[in-house]
Amino acid sequence: MLYWHEAALLYIINYLVTVGGVDPSCGCVVFQSYGLSHGHFYSPNYPNFYQSNFDCILYTFIGDVNEIVEIKFLNMDLEQQRTARGHECKDYIRIYSNTDRGEVNEDSRYDEEICGSLASMEEKKFYSSGRALVLEFHIGANSSEKRHTGFKGVFSFLEKSAFKTDGLLQYGTQCSYNIQSMNNHTKGNFYSPRYPQKYPRSSHCQYMFMGQETETVKVTFNLIRLPKPNHCGDYIRVYDGSNSSGKLLKQFCDHTFNNEVVLSTSPYLYIEFKSDDDKEKEGFSAEYTFLDNRWEENNPSPTSNDGSSERVTGPIIMDKCNKNFVSQPNHKGGVINSPNTGRSYQSGIICQYEFEASGQERIQLKITKLDLHYSAGDPNDPYGCENQDSLTVFVYIDSKEVELGEFCGRKFPPQLMSPGPRMKVIFKSESTPKDNNSGFELAYSFRTDYGVEGNGQQDERHVCTFQFHSALHSQGFFTSPNYGGHYPRNTECHYIFYGKKNERVVVEFSHFDVDGIIPRCDTKTDSDYVSFSNFLNSVDRAMPRYCGSRPAYEPIKSDAAFFRVTFESNDQYDANGFKANFEFVRDEDETDRYKTPSPSPWITQNPPNSVPAQSVSRFNFAIIALVFVLQSVIFS
Structure with missing residues (x-):
């Protein structure tokens, strides 16, 4: 569904392109906050090919006084060419993230330039330092027809105060803080300089935590992003004490960490963040808590000045x-x-x-x-x-x-x-x-096994991946994560089957309860799902997706000795999951029972976005539709 502002954007862009109204100084489309928290933006004619009959368009995002702008690219396909020095952008997006008024001209300095595909992009999220951010979508000089789809993204206006370090900035420094425990200040947040933007080069920051006598300090790094390879030119060091002479509890100088917890043994903790003059990244987002270790064994009620007990009304x-x-x-x-x-x-x-x-x-x-x-x-x-x-x-x-x-x-x-x-x-x-x-x-x-049961061997090189070899087990079973309870959210698991020559794999579900909306079973309907593929790393368009809750299912069969089953859950809901039986069978032993199931109201025969719209002509689409109709009639 398009919101009104998204529809207006597409209309304005297509109008500019159609009438040739974009002059050399660029056309402009403006998104202003006015209480709007988020939305989408697109290249002209997306998801079809963009045209070459315009020069450039400026996308300007302006938040309220106390807001910053976040943009995230969901799809990217801009033309680039291979040169002796590598890849060079022919069409590109330039990002101006340090313009507070949202105004740029030929003298303005851009902060990033991106092109190519989404997979080739090192960063997919970008933030403004102030209330405004500008994108310049530039089409290179090329009269030939474009064969690229452009881009799609989402934007959000965020409260700037959400990224403020809760502490007292040390006098004469730009990013060093004293963080002290007080009656109404025992927990808070702290960040690398300029977060969520990239931190500046040659930064050196200290965070000094000072608790009460009976307290210890707990720090949780929710996110750490440092350059890779780094060789500890940029690092975070955590010391158990009031300065760097204390015991080194943890050092981070690699690429990515999430949810890392560090605990002090005393009321003091000292954190040092340093960057060199080379690459820079987002840095870190962290929270702290001063933990009180006192305990009164019998938990007596507080007493008043005259020695009588006071009534405690709350927990x-x-x-x-x-x-x-x-x-x-x-x-x-x-x-x-x-x-x-x-x-x-x-x-x-x-x-x-x-x-x-x-x-x-x-x-x-x-x-x-x-x-x-x-x-x-x-x-x-x-x-x-x-x-x-x-x-x-x-x-x-x-x-x-x-x-x-x-x-x-x-x-x-x-x-x-x-x-x-x-x-x-x-x-x-x-x-x-x-x-x-x-x-x-x-x-x-x-x-570490995600609570997955069955005859598979976990592949320790990959997260939640289990292998099944015909040489070890010709038949057996496997389950969703945490089977016997609710499967976890935001989880992806792969079940990989390796048969012998002339063998195929047959999978049959004895129990299936995966939250999802039939027949779509896709991310657009916020569905969890189970999918199948005869390939290791790509979607198999001929295979279905399963979701919902059904008492019985037709078995599903691989095309060859290799097969992959994938379970994927989102962050919305959870359910009981599934239990499936598998069997490796030889081609000559197959029966009609093991035919790939025909399309039905609860199976998505072609997963969404598996085929670009422009790659199928109307004629081919009609042929495919006719085949589906005939297939449904035959199997009904």
């Missing part, structure tokens, strides 16, 4: 049950019990449990006991958890905290898994009296 945060579980070589799982194990848990408390996996590990949670006080009806079939004792599970998607589920009463939730290396559980006990409720028991584990 008490109990530090003893606020714990961080970090994956270690000798620690890959355990069990957590509610406070007062063996007795009824206390009223009016909050406990927080955080889990930090390492590398490509995922966190799997299984609630093995749940007996929480529930006053709103039947605890074995609770209707909503509002104002009730509860366990709430949170995961992190694109560095944002997302609630995965809230559970109460005595109804056991499904087994859960994180989409990344972090997870959090909060136990909340309301101030109401308890009915001898025993609380909960929670089993957790750090897993």
